[in-house]
Structure formats: C-alpha cells, structure tokens
Ligand SMILES: Cc1ncc(C[n+]2csc(CCOP(=O)(O)OP(=O)(O)O)c2C)c(N)n1
C-alpha cells in the first residue's frame with residue numbers, strides 16, 4: 105500500500121479539498137472554504153495545514169467564531185445544501201463561541217463542519233491555557249458542549265482516527281435525512297502528529313445528492329387518502345427548497361388544484377404571485393392560508409418539521425377528521441402527529457404522487473375558495489405595506505419600501521425580532537430560495553454574518569439583509585469582513601430602540617413594559633446610538649433616512665454601490681400587522697399581583713383548550 109506521511113491536520117485539509125460535487129452538471133469542490141480564527145489549539149496544526157491547500161480550499165478570516173459559523177450555515181442554505189463550509193477555532197472560548205451556531209445548524213438541518221481545537225491528548229502539560237478541568241472525568245473538555253448539538257461528534261486523539269471519522273462526517277453532511285452539524289474536536293498535539301496515510305484516502309470523491317423514492321405501499325395509502333380528500337392543503341417546508349422540488353410542486357398542485365401554504369423555511373417554494381400560493385401559514389400566517397389550514401381535511405406536509413409557528417402551537421388544523429400526510433426524507437419528521445408517512449425526497453415523492461393520483465383533482469369549489477381568500481389577503485397586505493409620510497413607520501411599511509426598491513428576486517435574509525413575522529406574511533418572494541429566513545433557531549445576530557455566507561454562495565446576486573437594532577448590536581462585526589472580501593450586502597436596519605417584538609409579547613401576556621425597549625430598562629442615560637456612524641466605521645457606506653420615500657431613494661443608491669451599504673431608519677416599536685396571524689402558546693403566569701396578567705391568563709386558558717392533544 106502506498107502511503108504518504110502527513111500530520112493529522114495536513115491529511116484532514118487535503119481530504120476536504122478532494123471532496124467534489126456537481127452543480128448544474130459541472131464538477132465543483134464540495135467545500136466552498138474554511139472560516140478560521142486562529143489561536144493556540146489550531147494555529148500551528150490546522151493553520152499550517154490550511155496554508156498548504158490555500159489554493160484549492162480557501163481560508164477566510166472573520167471577527168467572531170459564532171459569526172463565521174453563521175456565514176458557513178447561510179452558505180449551505182443558499183446552496184440548497186449542495187455545498188458546505190467548515191469553521192476552525194482555537195480551544196476554549198473560540199470553540200465554545202461556535203456552540204450556538206452548531207445548535208442553529210442542528211435545528212435547521214443544515215450541514216456545517218466544525219473543527220474546534222481541543223486539549224492535549226497526551227495530557228502532559230495539563231491544565232493548558234483555556235482548559236476547563238473536570239474534577240471527576242479526565243476525558244471531558246469544553247468541546248463536550250457540542251455533543252447535543254452535533255449530528256456527529258468525535259474527538260480525535262490519534263492521527264489515524266480521522267480516516268473513519270471523516271468518512272462518517274461526510275456521510276452525515278451529505279445525507280439529506282441526517283444532515284446537520286458535524287464536530288470533529290481536534291486535540292492540539294494530535295493535529296501536529298504525523299502518520300503514514302494511505303494515498304487512496306486522498307482520491308477525489310464525487311458526492312451527488314441522494315434522492316430516495318417512496319415505498320410503494322406508503323405511496324398507495326397516501327394516494328388513496330388523497331383521492332378521498334375534499335379540502336386538501338399542501339404545507340411547503342424547507343425540504344421543498346433543499347430538494348429543489350419547486351417545479352414538481354407547481355406541476356402537482358396545478359394538476360390537482362390543491363392550494364399551498366408555506367412555512368418560514370419553505371417560503372419561496374412557489375412564487376408569491378402563483379395563484380395557488382396562499383402564502384405564509386401559522387402564527388405569522390396570512391388570513392388566506394390560515395383559513396384553509398383550519399378547514400383542511402388532508403394536510404400534505406412536505407419537508408417540514410411542523411414547528412409551533414407552523415401549526416399555531418398545534419391549534420391551527422381544526423378539522424377533527426383530518427389526515428396529516430408527512431412527505432419527508434426524514435422518518436422522524438414524516439411521522440409527526442400520527443401522520444400517514446411518505447418517506448422520500450420531496451421532488452421524487454411529488455412526482456410519484458402525481459402519477460398515483462392521476463385523474464383526480466380537488467373539488468373546484470375548494471380551489472376557487474382558496475383563490476378568493478388570496479385576493480382578499482393581497483388587499484390587506486397592500487394596505488399594510490403602502491407608502492406613508494408618517495414620522496415613525498411600521499416594519500410593514502419599511503418592508504413595502506424595500507420590496508418596491510429591490511424587487512422580488514434579490515435574496516432577502518432575516519432571522520429574529522419583529523421582522524420574521526412581518527416578512528413571512530408580507531414579503532413577495534420571487535424565485536425559489538430568494539427568501540432566506542433563519543427561523544428554526546431564530547438567532548439574533550445571524551443576519552449580517554448570514555448575509556455574508558449567502559453572498560458567497562450567490563456572488564452575482566443582490567443580498568438584502570433586514571435587521572433590527574437589537575440583532576445588529578449583538579453581532580455586526582462581519583460588516584468589516586464583507587468589505588474586506590468585496591462581498592457587497594445591502595443592510596436595512598430598523599431602529600425601534602429596543603427589543604420591540606418581545607416588548608409586544610410582554611404586553612400581550614399582561615406584563616409591564618420592562619427591560620425590553622431601552623427606555624424601559626434601568627439606565628442613567630439613554631444612549632443615542634448612531635448606527636450609520638457605527639457601520640461607516642466598519643467600512644460600509646452608510647446613511648440614515650427619515651422617511652419611506654427617502655428609504656426607497658437610498659436603496660436605489662445602494663443598488664449601484666459596489667461596497668456593503670447600510671441604511672438606517674427609525675421605526676415604531678408598537679405596531680405589527682394585525683391582519684392574518686394565529687395564536688401562539690406562550691405560558692402566562694397562573695398567579696400574579698398584576699390584574700393584566702390575570703386577564704391574560706384567562707384568555708390563555710381558553711386558547712390552550714383549542715390545542716389538539718393526541719392528534
Ligand atoms: C441570541 C438571541 N437572544 C435572545 C433572543 C430572544 N429575542 C428574540 S427577538 C428579540 C429582540 C430583537 O430585537 P431587534 O433585533 O431590535 O428586533 P425587534 O424585536 O425590535 O423588531 C429577542 C431578545 C433571540 N432570539 N436570540
């Protein structure tokens with residue numbers, strides 16, 4: 105057997121550089137690059153090894169480990185999980201800064217390779233700088249925090265261990281059902297240790313996405329159920345996009361007349377103006393989609409985890425005779441809520457189901473009813489997003505301006521705060537994947553770093569990031585990275601001077617205005633934060649506007665700029681769009697000295713009764 109003597113780190117980076125995939129028939133590297141912040145624990149080992157492969161596997165430097173993992177995650181999402189990035193850190197704080205991002209990738213079923221440095225496997229210099237010493241377990245390190253938020257975790261304590269570990273890692277990263285974060289914690293001494301690796305380990309490997317077809321018995325049961333349905337509804341989740349099943353979905357629903365609604369992850373599965381697209385479903389849903397959801401007797405849930413925002417905390421699908429069909433590549437998701445399972449790739453499943461249900465269509469009255477509901481919703485949405493001269497516009501009015509200025513085919517990206525609810529309802533998405541919401545973990549601080557990753561995946565496109573003042577302050581450092589890498593973002597910052605959506609939730613649950621808006625938090629002096637000056641100091645082009653008309657004009661300029669541009673606008677923290685929407689289960693205190701809480705608790709107890717326990 106021919107071997108080559110390399111350090112573990114050199115072998116690892118060389119292996120990653122040889123993993124390939126196919127995009128539109130063209131062979132490209134599977135890994136778009138490695139994000140790295142070096143420290144002790146990776147600079148000497150992985151750092152040296154990344155330098156060796158810098159032409160095939162580029163290394164990118166960021167300012168915060170969580171942010172670089174956010175960028176990697178967004179890159180994978182914007183690539184429909186066809187391409188991946190890795191992130192490497194020092195041991196200790198650099199590593200644990202990644203844990204939140206690992207959880208985010210885990211929730212969202214997105215591939216991410218994490219390579220944190222770890223303690224010395226030989227333990228001789230213990231305790232090393234940043235090592236958390238466990239009194240009772242010599243095998244524990246800070247990196248054990250990754251276990252519950254990794255789909256595969258391994259600690260590399262001998263150089264040859266990467267041979268099986270990388271094989272397993274690649275399987276998880278590229279498997280559409282298992283897909284999620286992989287953590288290989290790399291002991292610092294082992295990174296630098298040499299081993300005679302077989303040359304075959306480094307052979308180029310082409311990885312194409314697997315598309316399992318449905319089981320024939322499951323297909324028959326589902327097709328039979330569909331034929332019996334009078335009020336069928338498709339719930340399109342993120343799996344539709346990852347499977348790139350939008351054309352198949354359009355064909356299926358056009359042939360059968362079934363209306364479609366979309367989760368946060370699934371929005372843009374069909375263009376917003378498709379006549380059968382009822383838009384957002386659930387807590388942040390449109391009136392059109394939610395009315396269909398309440399009545400539906402067959403819910404074909406495709407590629408969705410059915411999280412509480414989709415199901416209205418499991419109170420939305422009210423028809424007691426309904427059947428849920430779970431078309432999902434992951435059996436764990438397919439079988440939720442006693443669903444009839446159709447375990448398959450979304451595109452393959454839809455194509456087979458279309459054949460199996462040939463000749464059948466939903467009752468015309470149901471399809472017409474859907475279309476009528478959509479027309480009504482469009483009127484309500486147009487009202488909410490119309491231009492205004494008001495001093496403090498709503499988020500919805502800002503969304504209207506962004507939509508008019510930027511169009512529907514930009515990549516629109518957001519994650520937390522009041523914006524996800526408003527954008528889910530109101531953004532008119534164009535092509536598949538043009539709406540990029542991180543609403544599985546809804547992680548404040550995803551936005552700007554995520555925008556950077558999405559832009560790397562879609563360099564020719566305009567990436568528009570919408571972000572609240574709270575999220576911006578939490579994690580904005582990658583503005584500087586976007587300038588440094590020439591990856592232009594258009595960032596629209598909505599400054600309502602605090603955590604607006606949580607303040608509204610607090611009021612809605614009977615709470616006093618407390619600790620959310622800046623003015624309601626303990627303070628000596630209210631800071632006048634100059635966001636435009638801040639963004640400009642990081643290298644962006646930045647301006648503050650004071651009206652919706654000026655926002656549209658500023659975005660017109662932003663489109664022409666070559667560099668990341670930040671446009672700041674002050675908004676009203678108290679307004680959200682009334683139309684549409686559904687109850688969300690947020691537990692209200694059973695006893696309180698506040699009358700408002702007692703009242704909210706009463707309403708809560710009534711609403712909880714609508715939850716479909718056991719369905
Ligand atoms: C990392 C993180 N911390 C806390 C939360 C809880 N949370 C959700 S939205 C929000 C406020 C967001 O404020 P901002 O970005 O200004 O948006 P706004 O609510 O004002 O629209 C908070 C604290 C979260 N989602 N993520």
Ligand SMILES: [Mg+2]
Nearest residue numbers: 572573602604
């Ligand atoms: Mg805010």
